[in-house]
Every structure is written in C-alpha cells, then in structure tokens.
Amino acid sequence: METIQEIYLTNPATKKDWQRFLTSQGLDNFSSQELAAIDKTFAIYDDQGQMVGTGSIAGQTLKYLAVSAAGASKGARFNRLVSTLETTLAQDGIFHLFVFTKLQYEQSFAHVGFATLAKTSEGLILEKGLPNVASFLAALPKKPASAKQVAAVVLNANPFTKGHRYLVETAAQKNDFVYVFVVEEDQSLFTTEERLRLVQEGTSDLANVVVATGGPYMVSSLSFPAYFLKDDSQRVSYQTRLDATLFKEQIAKPLGITSRYVGTEPLSQTTDQYNQALQEVLPPEVQVELVPRMKEPTDSQQVISARTVRKAIQAGRIQDVADMLPVSSLSFIEKYLTDLQARIKKGQKIDGN
Known part of the structure; x- marks a missing residue:
C-alpha cells in the first residue's frame, strides 16, 4: 500500500x-x-x-x-x-x-x-x-467614470524617493487617473507597510493618484520560481515575461489601464531587462512610457537611487541624501534610523533596487 x-x-x-x-x-x-x-x-x-x-x-x-x-x-x-x-x-x-x-x-x-x-x-x-485575483481587483478603489486615460506605476520604493515621486507625478500629469502599486513582498529594508505609507504620504497631494499594494500579483522578478527550467540563464527571461503577461491580462485589462510608466534603468541590468520585457509584452494594449531617471540635486551625472539612500542609512549620513527624499520619507528615516540600522546589522540586504 x-x-x-x-x-x-x-x-x-x-x-x-x-x-x-x-x-x-x-x-x-x-x-x-x-x-x-x-x-x-x-x-x-x-x-x-x-x-x-x-x-x-x-x-x-x-x-x-x-x-x-x-x-x-x-x-x-x-x-x-x-x-x-x-x-x-x-x-x-x-x-x-x-x-x-x-x-x-x-x-x-x-x-x-x-x-x-x-x-x-x-x-x-x-x-x-x-482571496484570488478577482477579490484583489474588487478591493481596489474605482476610477472615476470620467477617466479616459488610465495609467499604472509599480514601485518597490525602498524607500520612496524624489525619483519615485517624479515618475508618479509625470504619469499623473499625462493621465486622468493613475494606479500606483507597491510591491508587497517583505524582502526589503523597509517593510511593506512602511513602503506603502511612504508612497501614500509622498503622493497625497496628487488628486488623481491612488496607492495600493500589488498583492501577490505584482512581485519582484527574482521571486518567481524557475526550478523547472533546464538552464538558469533562462530565469530572467521567463520571470520578466510571465510577470508582464500577468499584469497585462489580469490587472491592466479589467482596470482599463492603457499605459504603464517605468523609470529608465542605467544602474541595474536585471531591471533594464525587465523594462525591455514590458516593452515587448504589453503593447499595443498597454503602452510603456519610459521616463528618464531624475538626477541627484548635487551631482547631475548621477541618478537618484534608493540604494544610495539605504547606504546612507547604514553609514548614518542621512543629511548626505536629504535632497533626494520627500519630507515625509526624510522624517520617517530620521525618526527610525536606529531601528533601520539594526535591521541592516541583522543581515537585511541593502543592495538591489
């Protein structure tokens, strides 16, 4: 038996x-x-x-x-x-x-x-x-009936910077309504709850923007299992295209999203590959709008990076990156600096996007 x-x-x-x-x-x-x-x-x-x-x-x-x-x-x-x-x-x-x-x-x-x-x-x-994908969609705030141009932005925001704000603001200026989805996975220095709060606070003045978690449907490309692929070199291709296809078919279509805004990515090859996958998979139903990354206020050759902020947290040099952060993000980091540094000491990674 x-x-x-x-x-x-x-x-x-x-x-x-x-x-x-x-x-x-x-x-x-x-x-x-x-x-x-x-x-x-x-x-x-x-x-x-x-x-x-x-x-x-x-x-x-x-x-x-x-x-x-x-x-x-x-x-x-x-x-x-x-x-x-x-x-x-x-x-x-x-x-x-x-x-x-x-x-x-x-x-x-x-x-x-x-x-x-x-x-x-x-x-x-x-x-x-x-809850399934239908439950996830039903729980989202509804777009106004008058909204014709609907866009989406997907952020990890670890933490929310002026660069993220610029991306969202650009989408808000060019569309009637914008969904900002915050990646829900707790694999970042800042927790999902913290990242969601900082994005909400940092965009609260944008009347046509709604912020929500991405649930389990918009996740970092690294989290997709690919154990059944013969070659690890196929992993990024599989992950990025599957994620893009899921967004197109299960999120964008029922919500009426016709464009997705992403920042150009000069610092991460994986994220650049992800942007390429979006451009290959989403059109023509969903247009991909590439927005040049915002430059650092003190160095026009460097883009604003959340990674730079995390390194400053580790070093305790927050004033070095103060100009890169909205007031709400800066205040949060200053208030909880000791706790954030403790997380890093316990092994929380600060690399990545």
Missing part, C-alpha cells in the same frame, strides 16, 4: 533520493535559491519503499511536484499529493495557492481546481483559493 509522508531535506540521504527521483522526472534544477525557499516537502512511497511522487511548499506556492505514472491509475498520485499540500497549508491558515510549472501540466492542475493567470512559451502561473 502506498504511503505519503513529510520528508526532511536536511537529511543528506533523503535529499539525494529526492533529487534522484525528480531528475528521473525531468526536474534537475536544484539551485540554492530555489531550495532555500522550501518550507515543507512530502513524498509518496510505494509498497516497496520507493519514492513515486513528491511535492514541496514554499510560502503559498507549490513547487517541485512530480509523480511517476507507473503502477498507478492516471492522476491518482498527483491528486493525492496536491490534496496533502493543500491540507497542510490550510492547517497553517493559508487558503490561496500558486503554482509555477511547465505548459504541459496546465490541465492536470486545472482538474484539481487551479485557474491559469498567465502563460508564456516557457511556463505558466496558476492560482487556487481565496
């Missing part, structure tokens, strides 16, 4: 067995970034003690799902595995799930209740449960 049980990848022998099985099923990308995100892993064993299926949980995402078709009725192991993962998440109070996988598995997940959010030639993203 087949059994299903939680396994622990901290055990070298178990991990080796797990990787051997996944490799036999065509999954052989075990990068440290992918493995570090795993919270729990389950495996199905046949009556001979051989692994015939496995699946893992990373946050609210299912990953590394694979089953052997030999010796079992079609779909039985897959259904049992997904059910176990769902039940485990439900016990932790998580009822909204995501899957990133290969195109050929779309129907398998559809049969167990998952809905496709977006797909490219390299892979797709599906979700199941509540």
